[in-house]
Amino acid sequence: MKTILPIRSLIFLSLTICALAGDEPSSFDKFLEDHGIVVRQSLANKNFNNEPAAISWISPQGGADSTTIDIAIGMNAKEGSFTGGSWNLLPKVEYHKNTDTGSKQDTLKAGFNMTCIFEDPTPPPGQQVWSHYLELSAAYKDDRIKTGQGISGSLSYTPLYAPLHFASYGTGNFRYMLTPRIALLAEHANDLTAGALSGSVTRLKASVELSVYPFFKTHADGIEVLVGYQTWFNQSRSGPFASDKKHQELFTASLNFYLDRDQRYALGLDYTHGENPEDGQADQTVTSLSFKMKLGGKK
């Protein structure tokens, strides 16, 4: 297990950015909002779509320092509506890098997300409605460590229902939100950069994320705990995916301290255990301190 630490550098960087940003949305924030631009940890992997982008410096005892970068940028491009539904299209680019020798990662993705939301347009009075959040993603992927270049696609489903806290926090001082999700994923890779064989994989994925604001009233929403579990069941593996385990899983836990009222900048303590085949993240157990940035709205 690896741990962190140039804490002073992180705090200095965080305070500098927050001083520049202030508590009020800047013209830069306004520009992002007007153009529907969002910055997150990942837009391909929906379990991290509400997590801020993160830059971490990892300094293990007795080992070499390493850096991780997880950033995704998307821009709202096209949208529309129909009876009982609404949709939008978001082109995106994301980059994930880890320089640690044992868990190297260098993945660039570019593509789009298309979101469709459905619900009963005429629910009975006073009755909470189930909404259905479907997302279709397709991306070009350049994994310079494992699989080379290729394409990936996914279709995911998330139910929304306030009484069960599905994607809703509720009210009160202790707040929590559950986000369950199922997805079908497919990926094809060739040997252009990583020297691996061509091949493909299809995956079934199930995940759940728990977001907790333990002291909402007393500390506003400045303290956030995120716990996530994702599991992939790999089918029809070939080429660079042939050595993938049949079953892969990832557990993550984050404690984020937001440095401004709009939840744009944060210091985060992150624990990761497992592997993430979608982002090319190798099997690892890491604890890290990160500077985080979530732009384009806190939601």
Add this chain to the structure above:
Amino acid sequence: MPTAAEIKPKVIDAFTHKVTLSYDAIEALVDAGNDDMFADLGMGGQPIDSMAISLTQIAKAYAGGVPVLISSVRKCNTVTDCIKLTTRRANGTKSP
């Protein structure tokens, strides 16, 4: 030409389907100015996106009404913002 006062109860009713608060509780929050969708109503980002559907239903019930799109709802922080947005869309104003 629908007014904000006419649209307000319809929008509040739309919120009663997405949160566990009653109509009266939401109205009280709106009147007190404590109607942040995240902080006061406890909504996550996806339920806020889904408000585009019911707000579109309200806006398009008026002649000349245009859809309320997801990107517009994302710019709203409060129920009051949603009332203003829906009123503009019900009057056929496409942007902002």
